[in-house]
Amino acid sequence: MPVYTDQLGRTVDLPATPRSIVSLVPSITELLYTLQLDEQVTGITKFCIHPQSWFRQKTRVGGTKNIKANVIQELQPDLIIANKEENVKAQIDELAQQYPVWISDVNNLADALDMIEQIGTITGKRANALHLVSQITSAFTKLQTTNYKPxxxxxxxxxxxxxxxxxxxxxxxxxxxxxxxxxxxxxxxxxxxxxxxxxxxxxxxxxxxxxxxxxxxxxxxxxxxxxxxxxxxxxxxxxxxxxxxxxxxxxxxxxxxxxxxxx
Incomplete structure (x- = not known):
């Protein structure tokens, strides 16, 4: 299996194309939807409100800080995506003993773009991710700040x-x-x-x-x-x-x- 490095520098063994993905991060859940991973994403949190179709249809595995391990076990994920800040370390460490867990750590736009590219790579959607990164970069390049610095x-x-x-x-x-x-x-x-x-x-x-x-x-x-x-x-x-x-x-x-x- 391919070996990847997450944003904490941890190495994670993942299948070449994950077939059961659980997202524990609302903003990343929306990203997975944009990357066209509808069939692969099987579990999300109760705070993953975008898109509404997934919120209604996908299995909810608890909250970002109150994960239901028994529900995740039923899904048998081959990839769990978590976040250093939004999830509880002890819960993620426990999950990582049983499943491949890729942890994001996003503190600025550069981190976010890196995260998008890496998630595209590990989910088999690299081309989609690179296109998205290009679009976001272009949009921020055109953003004009206010002359007044309140x-x-x-x-x-x-x-x-x-x-x-x-x-x-x-x-x-x-x-x-x-x-x-x-x-x-x-x-x-x-x-x-x-x-x-x-x-x-x-x-x-x-x-x-x-x-x-x-x-x-x-x-x-x-x-x-x-x-x-x-x-x-x-x-x-x-x-x-x-x-x-x-x-x-x-x-x-x-x-x-x-x-x-x-x-």
């Missing part, structure tokens, strides 16, 4: 408020939009207080993992009178599979609306 906060959670540091994929997306991450001196996902947000010119409230809504803008605005607060599509900032095809157009629209307000 001090920006990006919230992913409430109670406590949590933001993103400089070693996250979201941070890289913010930078590509021309936003300056106010919490860029931090790493991963630090908890912060409302008073720290007062330094933001712009505060982005994500739709996931916490589903921020207008009522949360109304809650924060009195404490942040000089800050523009905007709801944003978290999938566009944090999904690092084929969703990246659509991210630059979304960012362009967002930048245009913010330029009107802040420029």
């Amino acid at each position: 001090q920006t906060g990006y919230l992913i959670w409430r109670n406590p408020y949590m933001t993103i540091g400089n070693d996250t994929f979201i941070h890289d997306m913010l930078a590509r939009c021309g936003f300056k991450n106010l919490f860029g001196n931090s790493t991963r996902y630090p908890a912060i207080d409302t008073w720290q947000l007062s330094q933001c010119d712009l505060l982005l409230l994500s739709s996931e993992p916490f589903p921020f809504q207008q009522k949360h803008i109304d809650e924060l605005q009195p404490h942040l009178p000089n800050t523009k607060i905007v709801l944003v599509d978290g999938e566009m900032f944090s999904w690092y599979g084929s969703r990246l095809l659509h991210a630059p157009a979304y960012f362009t629209s967002l930048l245009q609306s913010i330029d009107v307000t802040l420029g």
